[in-house]
Amino acid sequence: MIPTLHDLQFYADPRANQTRYGTLARTFESNFGTSPQFFARSPGRVNLMGDHIDYNFFSVLPMAIDVDVVVAVSTVSDSNEITITNTNPEFKKSTIVLPSDGSVVTINHELFSWANYFMCGLIVAHKYILDSHPELVSGGKKPLKGLNMTFDGRVPTGGGLSSSAAICVASTLAILRANRLTEIPKKDLTKITVVTEHYIGVNTGGMDQCASIYGEISKALLIQFKPELNATPFKFPQLHEDNELVFLITNSLQVSNKHETAPFHYNLRVVEMAIASDYLAAKLGLPPLPKDSNIKTGSLRGLLDAYFESKSQPKWNGKDIAIGIERLTAMLELLERNDIFTSDQKEGFTTEEAANGLGVTLDQFHQTYLSSFPVKYTKLKLYQRSKHVFQEASKVLQCLDLLQSYNGNPDKFLDDFGNIMNKSQVSLDVLHNSSNKELNEICAIAVANGSYGSRVTGAGWGGSIVHLTTAKKVGALKAALKTNYYDKHFPGLTEQELAEAIVVSQPALGSSIVEL
Numbered sequence: 161m162i163p164t165l166h167d168l169q170f171y172a173d174p175r176a177n178q179t180r181y182g183t184l185a186r187t188f189e190s191n192f193g194t195s196p197q198f199f200a201r202s203p204g205r206v207n208l209m210g211d212h213i214d215y216n217f218f219s220v221l222p223m224a225i226d227v228d229v230v231v232a233v234s235t236v237s238d239s240n241e242i243t244i245t246n247t248n249p250e251f252k253k254s255t256i257v258l259p260s261d262g263s264v265v266t267i268n269h270e271l272f273s274w275a276n277y278f279m280c281g282l283i284v285a286h287k288y289i290l291d292s293h294p295e296l297v298s299g300g301k302k303p304l305k306g307l308n309m310t311f312d313g314r315v316p317t318g319g320g321l322s323s324s325a326a327i328c329v330a331s332t333l334a335i336l337r338a339n340r341l342t343e344i345p346k347k348d349l350t351k352i353t354v355v356t357e358h359y360i361g362v363n364t365g366g367m368d369q370c371a372s373i374y375g376e377i378s379k380a381l382l383i384q385f386k387p388e389l390n391a392t393p394f395k396f397p398q399l400h401e402d403n404e405l406v407f408l409i410t411n412s413l414q415v416s417n418k419h420e421t422a423p424f425h426y427n428l429r430v431v432e433m434a435i436a437s438d439y440l441a442a443k444l445g446l447p448p449l450p451k452d453s454n455i456k457t458g459s460l461r462g463l464l465d466a467y468f469e470s471k472s473q474p475k476w477n478g479k480d481i482a483i484g485i486e487r488l489t490a491m492l493e494l495l496e497r498n499d500i501f502t503s504d505q506k507e508g509f510t511t512e513e514a515a516n517g518l519g520v521t522l523d524q525f526h527q528t529y530l531s532s533f534p535v536k537y538t539k540l541k542l543y544q545r546s547k548h549v550f551q552e553a554s555k556v557l558q559c560l561d562l563l564q565s566y567n568g569n570p571d572k573f574l575d576d577f578g579n580i581m582n583k584s585q586v587s588l589d590v591l592h593n594s595s596n597k598e599l600n601e602i603c604a605i606a607v608a609n610g611s612y613g614s615r616v617t618g619a620g621w622g623g624s625i626v627h628l629t630t631a632k633k634v635g636a637l638k639a640a641l642k643t644n645y646y647d648k649h650f651p652g653l654t655e656q657e658l659a660e661a662i663v664v665s666q667p668a669l670g671s672s673i674v675e676l
């Protein structure tokens with residue numbers, strides 16, 4: 161269930177900021193002339209291990225972070241309107257009129273505004289109420305309750321920390337609670353919010369919302385996609401009385417515009433991995449893979465499952481560490497066989513070579529792999545991309561193993577976990593090619609100045625780096641990054657901009673309702 165925290169018991173968590181809620185309540189009062197009745201909140205997230213494997217259905221290991229979106233809410237009797245305001249003056253007040261026949265609102269795509277993210281949350285919450293608790297809206301004949309709302313977002317936008325998931329989930333949760341739904345299973349909230357951003361045309365997967373919802377203090381989350389989307393929390397060890405483990409997340413301030421770069425970056429990786437899955441299945445003499453990828457082709461997880469099924473092995477649950485590592489290692493060994501990839505093929509495939517390898521015509525190849533969205537390449541790096549995915553999926557399990565088998569040696573834990581992060585960074589750089597000179601530079605500065613492990617997190621080609629460190633080392637680490645990276649590449653940065661670029665966090669509490 162989504163936790164409800166009473167009387168701001170939330171402050172029992174020493175990291176929560178009491179004055180923030182007080183300030184937000186006062187802003188709400190000055191906006192609306194009444195006090196809020198409750199707060200709904202949902203945090204950002206950072207992925208600790210497992211990048212570019214979620215769309216191959218291998219599990220990932222993110223955590224919710226301390227920065228979140230909080231919304232103060234009160235119901236307005238006899239009103240058909242929801243008025244939303246924001247503590248950030250850039251985001252202007254907006255009023256949404258709820259159709260009086262009880263139907264679900266629609267989004268005007270012409271007007272791009274922050275309110276659209278709220279609307280996404282509103283739509284999925286309304287549909288959920290109609291499906292599961294129609295009595296709350298007289299079977300769909302009555303509109304939802306009129307509301308006043310003030311949002312306060314602390315998740316930096318555009319840095320890969322999922323501010324969009326945080327605002328969508330906080331909005332959904334606020335609407336549900338305002339309409340008298342207080343017992344909300346995390347599973348249901350995840351299921352309905354996973355599609356929120358699809359309403360504004362962004363085809364996101366499920367990691368972001370799931371991590372924001374399931375976050376727990378001091379815990380990383382294993383997010384699985386098969387057999388269904390769910391999250392299992394795993395506790396980080398308590399290191400020392402006076403020295404805690406801390407994650408530092410630094411925004412490289414290199415903007416990777418996903419829309420412009422997708423044809424040769426993100427979307428090309430989706431396509432390369434899809435081709436690699438079907439190519440490897442053909443080479444291994446397996447029957448055609450289930451068409452479960454984003455572009456309706458095989459996936460690398462589907463390949464692994466099919467391979468072991470062909471050996472009459474029981475299905476892997478995606479979670480059992482020993483079996484997983486053993487199977488992923490076997491897949492990595494297969495990639496090295498000369499009859500799978502010749503040394504020329506390891507360099508990459510032209511379109512013709514890939515079509516030949518798959519035993520399909522050029523037309524069929526275009527139709528199957530290149531027609532979903534435009535991609536640009538000279539060579540398809542099937543060997544490198546599959547190697548990255550199998551290695552990275554194995555690293556998620558290795559991290560999980562460290563979390564579960566901690567035996568009271570903090571230095572060893574930090575070294576081991578950090579090492580896996582550093583190796584993942586090499587894989588992202590060398591095999592996946594989503595790092596670059598500046599991102600590598602940030603990692604090198606950090607590792608030389610108190611980071612145990614540093615890696616690009618999220619899509620890459622810019623965006624953020626996550627570093628593992630401790631409370632005692634974090635000050636020096638921040639100072640070194642400021643001097644050696646930010647001052648050098650972005651000399652004009654204001655203090656506020658720098659503060660937004662460097663986020664310090666421990667694994668934080670996920671979505672919750674705070675009752676007053």
Ligand code: NG1
Binds near residue numbers: 215320367618619
């Ligand atoms: P970021 O860059 O954090 O939004 C993107 C994808 C994830 C995942 C990572 C790479 C979106 C919204 N998210 O994350 O699903 O594939 O890249 O691991 O596109």
Ligand code: MG
Binds near residue numbers: 323
């Ligand atoms: Mg997002």
